[in-house]
Amino acid sequence: xxxxxxxxxxDRRNFLKVFMAAGGAGALGSLASxxxxxxxxxxxxxVILGAGAAGTAxxxxxxxxxxxxxxxxxxxxxxxxYQPGFTLIAAGLKPASYSVTATTDWLPSGxxxxxxxxxxxxxxxxxxxxxxxxxxxxxxxxxxxxLTLDYGQIEGMSMDLIGKNGIGSVYAGPDYAAMTYAEMSRxxxxxxxxxxxxxxxxxxxxxxxxxYAFLTDDIARRKGNRGKLEMVYAAHNKALFSVPIVHxxxxxxxxxRGIEVRREHVMTAIxxxxxxxxxxxxxxxxxxxxxxxxxxxxxxxxxxxLNSPLPWQDGPWVKQGWAEVNKHSLRHVRFPExxxxxxxxxxxxxxxxxxxxxxxxxxxxxxxxxxxxxxxxTSYDGYTSCPLITRIGRAMLVEFDYxxxxxxxxxxxxxxxEELWVSxxxxxxxxKATYNAMLRGRA
Amino acid sequence: MKELxxxxxxxxxxxxxxxxxxxxxxxxxxxxxxxxxYVLLRDRKVVASQLVRAELLAPIGAVAAILFVQFVTNSxxxxxxxxxxxxxxxxxxxxxxxxLTVLAYVVQGLFGNRAxxxx
Numbered sequence: 159x160x161x162x163x164x165x166x167x168x169d170r171r172n173f174l175k176v177f178m179a180a181g182g183a184g185a186l187g188s189l190a191s192x193x194x195x196x197x198x199x200x201x202x203x204x205v206i207l208g209a210g211a212a213g214t215a216x217x218x219x220x221x222x223x224x225x226x227x228x229x230x231x232x233x234x235x236x237x238x239x240y241q242p243g244f245t246l247i248a249a250g251l252k253p254a255s256y257s258v259t260a261t262t263d264w265l266p267s268g269x270x271x272x273x274x275x276x277x278x279x280x281x282x283x284x285x286x287x288x289x290x291x292x293x294x295x296x297x298x299x300x301x302x303x304x305l306t307l308d309y310g311q312i313e314g315m316s317m318d319l320i321g322k323n324g325i326g327s328v329y330a331g332p333d334y335a336a337m338t339y340a341e342m343s344r345x346x347x348x349x350x351x352x353x354x355x356x357x358x359x360x361x362x363x364x365x366x367x368x369x370y371a372f373l374t375d376d377i378a379r380r381k382g383n384r385g386k387l388e389m390v391y392a393a394h395n396k397a398l399f400s401v402p403i404v405h406x407x408x409x410x411x412x413x414x415r416g417i418e419v420r421r422e423h424v425m426t427a428i429x430x431x432x433x434x435x436x437x438x439x440x441x442x443x444x445x446x447x448x449x450x451x452x453x454x455x456x457x458x459x460x461x462x463x464l465n466s467p468l469p470w471q472d473g474p475w476v477k478q479g480w481a482e483v484n485k486h487s488l489r490h491v492r493f494p495e496x497x498x499x500x501x502x503x504x505x506x507x508x509x510x511x512x513x514x515x516x517x518x519x520x521x522x523x524x525x526x527x528x529x530x531x532x533x534x535x536t537s538y539d540g541y542t543s544c545p546l547i548t549r550i551g552r553a554m555l556v557e558f559d560y561x562x563x564x565x566x567x568x569x570x571x572x573x574x575x576e577e578l579w580v581s582x583x584x585x586x587x588x589x590k591a592t593y594n595a596m597l598r599g600r601a
Numbered sequence: 602m603k604e605l606x607x608x609x610x611x612x613x614x615x616x617x618x619x620x621x622x623x624x625x626x627x628x629x630x631x632x633x634x635x636x637x638x639y640v641l642l643r644d645r646k647v648v649a650s651q652l653v654r655a656e657l658l659a660p661i662g663a664v665a666a667i668l669f670v671q672f673v674t675n676s677x678x679x680x681x682x683x684x685x686x687x688x689x690x691x692x693x694x695x696x697x698x699x700x701l702t703v704l705a706y707v708v709q710g711l712f713g714n715r716a717x718x719x720x
Contacts, residue, residue, distance in 0.1 A: 551679070579676055
């Protein structure tokens with residue numbers, strides 16, 4: 159029966175396979191699951207902090223791999239947010255509801271959900287304390303907390319400013335992304351100066367600030383108003399993207415689109431009344447006026463991790479608080495019963511859903527191996543990807559690793575630095591489905 | 602990309618369409634395929650006149666498939682950016698053309714007037 163079905167839908171399926179792999183599964187990566195042997199019997203107590211993409215995907219995989227384990231997932235947020243959708247919401251292409259589901263929609267039976275925030279981690283006595291004071295002892299702890307958007311580090315900025323007076327912030331959440339679109343839409347009607355930037359901290363999806371500049375440019379062109387706009391992109395260092403070859407491509411595209419680049423500008427303050435942002439630069443503070451700006455705040459570890467012994471103790475990430483894990487095994491270097499996955503992991507790349515897709519099987523492998531007294535064998539190579547939207551209808555499917563190598567899923571078929579329709583289809587059609595399948599531990 | 606398994610594909614398609622719709626579509630595809638095979642086996646040949654009539658619908662199927670993909674996405678012909686886009690467009694068109702041709706052939710085979718064919 160299945161064979162016959164395949165016959166009929168062969169063309170469509172093969173087409174979908176190519177574009178899904180190119181943009182969805184490919185963008186999300188696809189790591190071979192460790193061989194699914196019979197479930198490991200264990201009484202291990204596993205606590206997962208965070209029911210976002212990483213925590214949920216791992217929980218779903220662990221319930222299949224382990225039998226008898228006590229798996230507790232701690233998250234006070236009732237909504238699960240599909241964050242890759244924020245850009246589409248902020249472009250007016252999807253409603254805010256596009257990114258919102260319930261946390262409980264994705265959790266498997268056999269997992270205990272503690273619906274409150276974690277307040278303290280004591281990795282010495284192996285204990286997590288929740289906001290209400292409940293103690294959760296663990297044998298293994300998974301940090302999947304995500305990160306904190308630290309708007310407070312920009313003087314004068316607060317989230318209640320988003321959606322007013324030309325201030326947008328795509329990252330802040332689905333409703334804020336919708337409000338950002340409303341402001342961007344007004345801007346592209348009236349014209350003025352559009353100011354785009356990114357923070358100097360590590361950040362999730364470093365392509366998103368670029369995408370939104372491209373999208374704003376595109377929407378203004380579609381309205382016939384591009385001539386009314388002055389577009390400025392303030393890069394935090396000398397590069398537009400951390401991968402040199404991608405930086406060069408984006409530099410050329412910005413030149414083509416007439417987006418002016420200011421380098422080594424880090425936003426430190428904003429004055430909503432004057433519509434002026436202040437930046438630190440090598441030449442001292444500089445002000446740039448705006449009629450519309452997409453604020454992307456500095457990002458750091460949530461307080462529960464930041465204030466624990468788990469962050470890096472030296473190096474550039476001490477203040478940001480990312481967990482000090484081995485970049486290949488994602489296992490904590492000082493507390494081996496602790497792993498970090500997703501945004502909270504202190505690794506050079508990988509704060510995307512695509513990285514989560516590749517990281518989760520690695521953590522699963524090392525965790526299950528540790529439970530049976532062995533060492534895991536899989537390794538995370540820093541894979542991440544970004545369907546870098548360059549206009550509505552086109553994107554570049556950029557995939558890369560720790561070494562800044564491009565690692566295209568389909569070399570010779572889907573060109574990574576080419577603005578393609580199929581890459582856009584991936585972003586718009588297949589990415590969310592692949593993400594959801596990942597959440598369920600099925601992809 | 603290290604591996605793209607059939608199970609992953611199924612999972613993604615279930616999420617894309619919803620499990621109910623996806624398996625309904627699969628069931629529909631299976632039904633049409635079985636009907637096509639039944640008609641072929643019953644007639645012991647491809648009936649040329651029916652095939653030609655069915656093939657007349659192929660361009661409609663091709664265009665409909667392409668427009669459908671554009672309708673459900675925020676994209677259009679002007680977004681074609683490279684060779685793979687053209688290939689994808691052609692594959693979508695071929696899928697629509699083949700799908701509608703098979704469907705039309707099956708409909709004729711099952712419900713058409715067989716008197717002429719018997720002579």
